[in-house]
Amino acid sequence: MRVVGEPVESVAGAVTLQVGNTSAAPIAIPMPQSVKVAALSDVAPGGRLSIIVDELPALLLRVGDDLYCIEDVCTHDGQPLTDGPVADCAIECPRHGARFDLRTGKAIRMPATEPVRTFPVSVRNGDVFVDVD
Numbered sequence: 275m276r277v278v279g280e281p282v283e284s285v286a287g288a289v290t291l292q293v294g295n296t297s298a299a300p301i302a303i304p305m306p307q308s309v310k311v312a313a314l315s316d317v318a319p320g321g322r323l324s325i326i327v328d329e330l331p332a333l334l335l336r337v338g339d340d341l342y343c344i345e346d347v348c349t350h351d352g353q354p355l356t357d358g359p360v361a362d363c364a365i366e367c368p369r370h371g372a373r374f375d376l377r378t379g380k381a382i383r384m385p386a387t388e389p390v391r392t393f394p395v396s397v398r399n400g401d402v403f404v405d406v407d
C-alpha cells in the first residue's frame with residue numbers, strides 16, 4: 275500500500291503522517307534511528323567489536339573495506355557469535371558450526387535455520403553508525 279501525506283510531527287524514531295481526511299487519526303510510521311556505535315579506528319581491518327544495539331548484544335565486523343553489524347546471538351541455541359571464524363562474508367557459530375551471511379543474516383548452514391538480525395552500517399566523519407528500527 276502506498277501512503278502519501280505530509281509529515282506533521284516528528285518524534286524520536288517515528289514520523290507521523292496526516293493522510294487524506296485531516297479529521298482522521300494520523301498514522302505513525304517508524305523510521306530508523308542512526309546511532310553512533312564506535313569510531314572507525316576502533317575496528318581494525320579484519321577485526322570485530324562487541325557493541326550493544328537496540329539493547330541487544332551485537333557484533334560489528336570489518337571485512338575488507340566493508341562493515342557489517344549483526345545480532346551477536348546464534349539463532350540455533352543462543353551461543354554468542356563473538357569469537358566465530360569469518361570467511362567468505364559469513365560467520366560460523368563456534369558451538370555447533372551454523373553459518374550466517376553477514377550481509378543478510380541468513381542462516382546458510384545447519385543446524386541454524388533462522389536468520390540473525392542485521393543492522394545497516396554507515397561511516398560519517400570517521401564514526402560508525404548503525405540504523406535501528
Ligand code: FES
Binds near residue numbers: 351367371385
Ligand atoms: S548454538 Fe550456534 S550452532 Fe548451535
